[in-house]
Amino acid sequence: MAKPGTYRLAGALFFLLAVIPLIIAYSALNANADDDLQIWIGEKKSSVDSRSNQGKTYFELRDLVEILHLGFQENENEATVSGPRGQLRLTGNRPLVRFKDEYILLNQVVWRRKEKEWYVSEDFLQKALPMILSQKLERQGTLSYRMFPFEQNRVQVEVTNFPDHVRLTFTQTQNAPIKIQEFQDSIRVGFGDYLVVPALPNVKPDSRIVKGLQFDTTEIYGGFRIDKGQNYYNFREYPSDRPTRKVVDLYAPPLAAHTVPEVTPQPPPEPTPPVPQPGGGTTPEPVPVYKPRQFGNLITVDPGHGGEDYGVHPSQEDLEKNYTLRIAERIEARLRSTAYRGTLTRNQDTDPAAAQRSAMANYYQSRCYLSIHLGGAPAKDARGPVVYVHTYGGQESEAHDSGSGEKSLTPWDMGQKPFAAQSRQLGTLIQAELNSVFGTENHVVEVPLAQLAPVTSPAVLIEAGFLTNSDDQGKLATGEFQDRIAVAIVKAIQRFLD
Amino acid sequence: MRKYRSLIIALILLLATGGIGYYLYRLERQRQTELTESSHQNLNAEASALSKGASPSLSVKLHLYNPGRVDPKSDFLYVQERSIFETDDKVLKARQIVNEVLKSRPLFSDKATLRQIYLLDDGTAIVDLSDQAAKELTGGITSEMAAVLSITRSLRANIQEIKQVRFLVGGQQTDTFAGHVSIQQPFR
Numbered sequence: 001m002a003k004p005g006t007y008r009l010a011g012a013l014f015f016l017l018a019v020i021p022l023i024i025a026y027s028a029l030n031a032n033a034d035d036d037l038q039i040w041i042g043e044k045k046s047s048v049d050s051r052s053n054q055g056k057t058y059f060e061l062r063d064l065v066e067i068l069h070l071g072f073q074e075n076e077n078e079a080t081v082s083g084p085r086g087q088l089r090l091t092g093n094r095p096l097v098r099f100k101d102e103y104i105l106l107n108q109v110v111w112r113r114k115e116k117e118w119y120v121s122e123d124f125l126q127k128a129l130p131m132i133l134s135q136k137l138e139r140q141g142t143l144s145y146r147m148f149p150f151e152q153n154r155v156q157v158e159v160t161n162f163p164d165h166v167r168l169t170f171t172q173t174q175n176a177p178i179k180i181q182e183f184q185d186s187i188r189v190g191f192g193d194y195l196v197v198p199a200l201p202n203v204k205p206d207s208r209i210v211k212g213l214q215f216d217t218t219e220i221y222g223g224f225r226i227d228k229g230q231n232y233y234n235f236r237e238y239p240s241d242r243p244t245r246k247v248v249d250l251y252a253p254p255l256a257a258h259t260v261p262e263v264t265p266q267p268p269p270e271p272t273p274p275v276p277q278p279g280g281g282t283t284p285e286p287v288p289v290y291k292p293r294q295f296g297n298l299i300t301v302d303p304g305h306g307g308e309d310y311g312v313h314p315s316q317e318d319l320e321k322n323y324t325l326r327i328a329e330r331i332e333a334r335l336r337s338t339a340y341r342g343t344l345t346r347n348q349d350t351d352p353a354a355a356q357r358s359a360m361a362n363y364y365q366s367r368c369y370l371s372i373h374l375g376g377a378p379a380k381d382a383r384g385p386v387v388y389v390h391t392y393g394g395q396e397s398e399a400h401d402s403g404s405g406e407k408s409l410t411p412w413d414m415g416q417k418p419f420a421a422q423s424r425q426l427g428t429l430i431q432a433e434l435n436s437v438f439g440t441e442n443h444v445v446e447v448p449l450a451q452l453a454p455v456t457s458p459a460v461l462i463e464a465g466f467l468t469n470s471d472d473q474g475k476l477a478t479g480e481f482q483d484r485i486a487v488a489i490v491k492a493i494q495r496f497l498d
Numbered sequence: 499m500r501k502y503r504s505l506i507i508a509l510i511l512l513l514a515t516g517g518i519g520y521y522l523y524r525l526e527r528q529r530q531t532e533l534t535e536s537s538h539q540n541l542n543a544e545a546s547a548l549s550k551g552a553s554p555s556l557s558v559k560l561h562l563y564n565p566g567r568v569d570p571k572s573d574f575l576y577v578q579e580r581s582i583f584e585t586d587d588k589v590l591k592a593r594q595i596v597n598e599v600l601k602s603r604p605l606f607s608d609k610a611t612l613r614q615i616y617l618l619d620d621g622t623a624i625v626d627l628s629d630q631a632a633k634e635l636t637g638g639i640t641s642e643m644a645a646v647l648s649i650t651r652s653l654r655a656n657i658q659e660i661k662q663v664r665f666l667v668g669g670q671q672t673d674t675f676a677g678h679v680s681i682q683q684p685f686r
Contacts, residue, residue: 013508309677312638320638354673373678376637378605378644379565386568388639413682445569447643450673450680461639461678468637 037122039067039137040146050143051119058111058119061090068133068147079110079118083132086217090118097128102218104128130220136193150221153194157213157224158350159203162343165251166205168213168226169350171244171307178246180237187226187235188216189248196222209252226250238356242308247352297340299493300361302451303328304373304461307351312376312467320467321349323476324372327464330486331370338494340367355412358454362415367497368426368458370489371451374476375463383469384440385485387431388461389423390416390453391446413453422458426496430460433488437481438465438472458496462489556584556591560598561651563605563644570643575651588657589617596625599652605644607634613669621661622684623653629668632676642679650685662686 037048037059048063061081065072071082077092089098092112097104106128108121125145130137136148153174160167170178176192198215205213208231216225226248233253237246303324305311311320325346332342343364345357352360361369375386392414416423427444435441452459464485465472475481561575568574582594592615600610610631616624635641650663662684665675675681 009505013505305677354677373638375568375640377566377568377640378563378603378636381566382568382640386640413680443569443572445571447570447639448680448683449639449678450682451678453680463638 035143037125037143038145039064040140040144041067042147051113053111053113053119056108056121058108058121059125061118061120062116064120064125064129068129068137070132074116074118077112079112081129081132083129084134086132088128088132090120092118097124099128099131100218104131131218136195150195152197153191153221154197154199155191155224156199157201158348159201159205159213160347160350161203161206165249166209168205168210168248168250170224170246170248173244175243177243180246180248182235185228187228187248187250188219188223189226189246190219190223191221193221198222198224205250209250238353245307245351247356297497298364298366299335299340299342300345300364300366300369301328301331301342302345302357302361302369302371304371305351306346306349309351312374314376314467314473318467318473318477320374320376321351323374323464323467323482325349326479327482327485328372330483331372331489334486334490335493338490340493340497354451355454358415358451361459362454362456366457368493369452369455369460370430370493371459371461373461373463375466376468377466380468380470383466383472384438384442385431385434385465386442386463387427387434387444388449388452388463389420389427389444389446390449390459392417392420392448410456413450415454415456416452416459419456419458423452423460426458426492427460429492429496430462430489433492434462434464434485437484437488438475556582558582558595558598558656559652560595561648561655562599562602563648568640570647574644575648577655588659589615592617592623592653592657592660595652595656596649599649600627600631602648604636605641605648606631607636609634613666617659621659623657623660623663624666625649625653625663626666626669632667635676639678642675642677646675646679646681646685654686 036050039046039048046063046067048067049060051058051060061079062072064070065081068083071080073080073082079090079092081088081090086099090110093109095106095109097106097110104127106121107123110124111119113119122143125137126139133147134150136150137145138148140146151174153172153176155170155172158169158171160169170189172178172191172194174191174194176194179190179192181188181190196215196219200213200215207229209229210226210232211229212225212227214225214227216223228250231252233251235248235250237248303321305321305324307321309321311324313319328344329347332344335342343360343366345360346352357371358369375382424444424446431442431444449461452461465476467473467476557579558581560578560580562578564573564576580598582591582598585591585594593612596612596615600606600612607630609628611628612631613626613628615626618624631645632642635645646665649665653660653663663686664684665681666672667675667681671682673680673682
């Protein structure tokens with residue numbers, strides 16, 4: 001039997017080694033109980049009183065109002081908190097806060113303890129208050145917030161109306177994540193936690209597809225609201241090369257396009273009546289042939305580069321993107337006096353992604369695709385037009401072929417393969433016509449070009465002269481010479497297609 | 499002794515726990531140190547290999563862009579001999595070759611750098627260039643083809659094991675080198 005002293009010693013040790021850590025852990029877990037909330041504005045720290053109600057922590061609304069310089073009005077069981085960007089309406093014992101026409105749901109009800117004593121949960125600071133503040137209230141840690149001035153995000157919206165869809169291009173000055181959400185009657189576009197400064201377009205969208213486009217102040221930091229028109233069908237958002245840009249195409253139903261010359265598809269053949277067989281059976285009915293809708297004699301012309309992508313730019317005045325747009329517009333104008341029609345992948349200073357440009361040509365089932373560029377080379381004596389066609393040679397092809405004769409989907413970058421010979425033919429004709437204009441003897445060049453690889457029609461990329469060559473640059477600067485280039489290209493197209 | 503038995507047992511347990519914890523901590527520190535030293539060794543190996551000789555003594559043939567040319571099939575590149583430091587390490591040799599090609603002015607800007615080269619067993623060399631190497635090329639398609647082909651041909655001409663070259667820009671696999679030429683497939 002051990003002496004009492006031994007037991008006392010063991011007990012003391014047990015207390016030291018077991019109980020104290022438990023006390024410390026318990027205290028740490030409960031450190032936040034009945035702790036005030038801290039708000040930092042610059043170097044000044046202010047406290048918001050807290051109180052417990054039915055096991056939940058609440059913070060005094062009057063303290064918040066005072067610290068953040070907001071307005072407060074009470075009307076029996078309702079309170080209004082006013083800020084620089086709007087008002088919040090609270091109702092006692094309800095978890096909903098109203099902001100304009102929207103409701104914000106909180107985790108806990110708003111607690112009206114007594115007259116002029118209102119308490120709110122912490123998520124009121126995260127979900128509701130930011131809607132009306134002119135500065136950002138950011139959570140720094142447990143029960144700690146700090147006010148920051150907003151970083152502004154200027155968002156410019158551009159509208160391009162196409163025959164069967166409306167394209168909206170959002171370009172922002174920050175790298176905020178762009179979030180798009182579809183609702184029953186609208187689509188909302190949000191821009192992370194930067195304060196949005198909108199620049200709405202001068203061009204109105206096609207009202208049949210997009211009824212309205214407005215700045216949406218119900219987004220915490222501002223956003224855009226796209227109201228669906230009666231002909232709205234669906235939308236697609238496209239990734240962009242740059243995180244500062246997002247393109248959203250809103251479509252009408254496939255049969256709604258009517259402004260592009262269209263070939264009326266032939267009706268499917270009448271099913272032949274079953275032939276009775278001697279044995280009493282019948283031959284199966286032939287399957288009607290489906291003929292896809294065609295856009296007619298459409299040629300897709302792509303003005304290279306655009307927006308922040310200047311292309312070759314020997315000086316700030318000479319930007320490749322401007323020349324390509326002018327030349328492309330002249331080509332489209334010249335095509336109007338032929339049996340063909342041109343459609344541009346851009347008609348403003350925007351920069352659709354390469355995949356979008358290729359996809360447009362495929363969508364319109366173009367008779368051919370021209371991508372207009374200007375050349376640039378390290379040596380200033382490289383000059384004249386160069387027409388490029390895509391090649392799969394010189395590189396190891398990693399495309400998979402089923403080899404079994406079954407029909408399979410074409411990999412995206414193998415779209416051009418069946419058209420390689422036609423592309424070379426088209427390229428040769430255009431090169432010859434342009435050589436006549438420039439007085440050069442350049443040849444068609446085959447290189448692997450990402451933009452041409454997916455195109456499912458004869459496709460060429462034309463460098464209509466070198467901006468790095470002073471002779472070419474001088475000629476290209478004149479509208480008359482640009483027109484001669486357009487005439488030569490259209491002539492070659494007619495020879496190719498006719 | 500008996501009356502202090504509990505105390506002694508408790509102390510032993512305490513020491514044992516503390517000892518195990520300290521050992522695990524030291525183990526983790528050692529692992530971190532080894533990782534750091536390993537990466538330093540790689541760099542040191544390159545530095546020592548390059549400083550073996552007093553001066554560059556290995557002759558290599560670089561395929562460089564021929565100014566004024568636009569067609570890759572027609573005298574697009576010309577051959578120039580240069581000297582690099584002798585080394586048995588193929589990766590170090592490849593690095594020096596690419597660094598020499600990147601000195602081509604005005605094709606590449608002076609901010610163009612080689613981030614890394616990897617040689618795979620199947621003969622593929624993966625060349626990872628800095629963003630500036632691609633974005634600050636002077637010119638359009640001609641410059642992109644010149645950049646890609648001069649690096650590919652220079653490597654293949656001097657290192658037998660290299661059959662094809664894949665390009666990364668800024669450590670990323672991109673669709674194009676600088677907006678036009680597709681680099682989704684390797685070059686030969």
